[in-house]
Amino acid sequence: MDATAPQVTAELFAIPLGESWMVYAPLREAAFVANSATVVRIADLRAGRAIPDDEDSARLLELLRELGIVDGGPEVPPITSFQGDPRPTSCTLFLTTGCNLRCTYCYASAGDTPLRSMPLEVAQRGIDFILANALELGADSIEVNYHGGGEPSLNWRTLTGSWEYASGLANSHGLLLRSAMATNAVLPPEKAEWMMSHLDGVSVSFDGVPEVHDKHRLTVSGQGSWDAVCRTLRAFDERDFNYGLRLTATADMLSRLPESIAYICETFQAAKIQVEPVYQLGRWKNEPSAETLEFLTVYRQAQAIAASHGRELYFSGARLGVLTNHFCGVTQDSFCLTADGSVSGCYEVFLESNPLAKTFIYGQAQKSGEMTFDLPVLNQLRQQSVDQRPYCSGCFAKWSCGGDCYHKALDVNGTQEFEGTDRCHIIRELTKDQILDRISGSGGLVWSGADVEPQLLPRGM
Numbered sequence: 001m002d003a004t005a006p007q008v009t010a011e012l013f014a015i016p017l018g019e020s021w022m023v024y025a026p027l028r029e030a031a032f033v034a035n036s037a038t039v040v041r042i043a044d045l046r047a048g049r050a051i052p053d054d055e056d057s058a059r060l061l062e063l064l065r066e067l068g069i070v071d072g073g074p075e076v077p078p079i080t081s082f083q084g085d086p087r088p089t090s091c092t093l094f095l096t097t098g099c100n101l102r103c104t105y106c107y108a109s110a111g112d113t114p115l116r117s118m119p120l121e122v123a124q125r126g127i128d129f130i131l132a133n134a135l136e137l138g139a140d141s142i143e144v145n146y147h148g149g150g151e152p153s154l155n156w157r158t159l160t161g162s163w164e165y166a167s168g169l170a171n172s173h174g175l176l177l178r179s180a181m182a183t184n185a186v187l188p189p190e191k192a193e194w195m196m197s198h199l200d201g202v203s204v205s206f207d208g209v210p211e212v213h214d215k216h217r218l219t220v221s222g223q224g225s226w227d228a229v230c231r232t233l234r235a236f237d238e239r240d241f242n243y244g245l246r247l248t249a250t251a252d253m254l255s256r257l258p259e260s261i262a263y264i265c266e267t268f269q270a271a272k273i274q275v276e277p278v279y280q281l282g283r284w285k286n287e288p289s290a291e292t293l294e295f296l297t298v299y300r301q302a303q304a305i306a307a308s309h310g311r312e313l314y315f316s317g318a319r320l321g322v323l324t325n326h327f328c329g330v331t332q333d334s335f336c337l338t339a340d341g342s343v344s345g346c347y348e349v350f351l352e353s354n355p356l357a358k359t360f361i362y363g364q365a366q367k368s369g370e371m372t373f374d375l376p377v378l379n380q381l382r383q384q385s386v387d388q389r390p391y392c393s394g395c396f397a398k399w400s401c402g403g404d405c406y407h408k409a410l411d412v413n414g415t416q417e418f419e420g421t422d423r424c425h426i427i428r429e430l431t432k433d434q435i436l437d438r439i440s441g442s443g444g445l446v447w448s449g450a451d452v453e454p455q456l457l458p459r460g461m
């Protein structure tokens with residue numbers, strides 16, 4: 001090989017865009033739109049073949065060098081990995097499997113599963129463990145979060161007691177306590193008041209306009225919960241409290257998503273709005289998927305509406321700007337305690353009787369206070385990061401997607417080798433939108449983390 005020949009030094013993807021292509025180098029945070037002839041020249045360069053000695057090649061090489069795609073030095077993939085016993089400084093407490101709602105699409109089938117409520121002592125074991133880790137590691141904060149399997153605020157004693165306990169410990173050691181929770185926001189005003197004065201933020205499940213929300217988010221007695229949620233959101237807004245909304249999109253209500261987003265943006269101050277197609281799990285196991293082309297269409301419309309109000313709409317798998325080999329905490333020692341004191345890596349696995357408990361439950365908070373771990377189970381979770389997934393290796397979205405939800409993958413593919421899911425198409429399309437947005441926001445020709453002069457583009461690209 002000619003040592004002076006241009007070397008392609010970036011991982012590169014050519015993504016079809018109708019008649020043209022988008023060339024994307026994720027680890028250089030660079031992309032541009034090109035025609036087929038340019039893509040062929042880049043493919044030739046990558047294969048070490050000669051390209052025509054003409055002005056277009058000279059300009060192309062100049063651009064690729066500017067972007068670090070040619071002769072740019074080695075790339076460092078964004079890979080973090082974990083070994084040995086986990087040392088989390090953050091814990092998520094699954095306070096209860098009980099719920100005051102009976103949402104039709106509840107992934108947890110809350111209300112139908114055995115009722116488990118976390119005693120305060122179990123929460124304290126988890127908090128003691130993360131505090132000890134924080135002190136040993138020299139961290140400046142600990143984090144205690146409250147999540148589902150049910151509505152966390154129903155276990156009020158352990159919620160408030162664990163927060164007081166964590167706060168007291170953190171204060172006495174000069175550490176900061178961060179704390180957040182997921183809630184359905186169907187709460188008496190005094191509970192909302194407590195959240196505002198003790199937590200850093202909450203994520204509220206809310207589906208938008210009343211007919212959409214009340215179709216699926218029902219109380220135990222079958223009434224709509226919209227009024228109650230709005231009352232809480234108004235209280236949050238009056239105090240400028242930090243909260244986000246999470247909308248679940250079901251197939252029957254997809255067409256109303258843009259309307260719901262417009263309503264939310266006009267009515268509430270939520271900092272961030274997350275939209276996810278319904279998860280076919282729990283009570284929605286045998287119901288229609290919303291991971292469809294229609295989801296993409298309405299999501300794009302909703303996103304434009306949110307942007308026109310200066311709000312951020314997001315879908316978990318499409319997050320250009322993040323460079324990671326992880327989708328969520330499941331591959332990076334996420335430490336969640338079930339009500340009975342089992343250590344789970346996954347928000348969906350909050351009961352020892354869950355069908356995937358053997359895959360996701362990797363430890364136990366013993367009554368003695370000792371934390372014991374099943375390292376083979378934990379190591380198997382650690383191996384699910386995107387860099388270890390053969391199917392994902394050729395996907396242009398891999399370093400922002402991180403391999404998507406492992407629980408979902410198991411649901412769709414079982415224990416066989418991962419072969420993609422319907423969500424992959426949504427992730428790739430929305431990531432492509434984000435790259436095109438960056439290109440258009442950078443003058444319409446080239447997007448780059450570095451400053452690049454657009455006039456360097458070859459003619460006809």
Ligand code: SF4
Nearest residue numbers: 328346347405406407
């Ligand atoms: S594996 Fe999926 S369900 Fe489990 S915590 Fe991660 S994103 Fe959530």
Ligand code: SF4
Nearest residue numbers: 392395398401403424
């Ligand atoms: S193939 Fe699917 S899961 Fe894997 S990185 Fe791409 S979009 Fe994510």
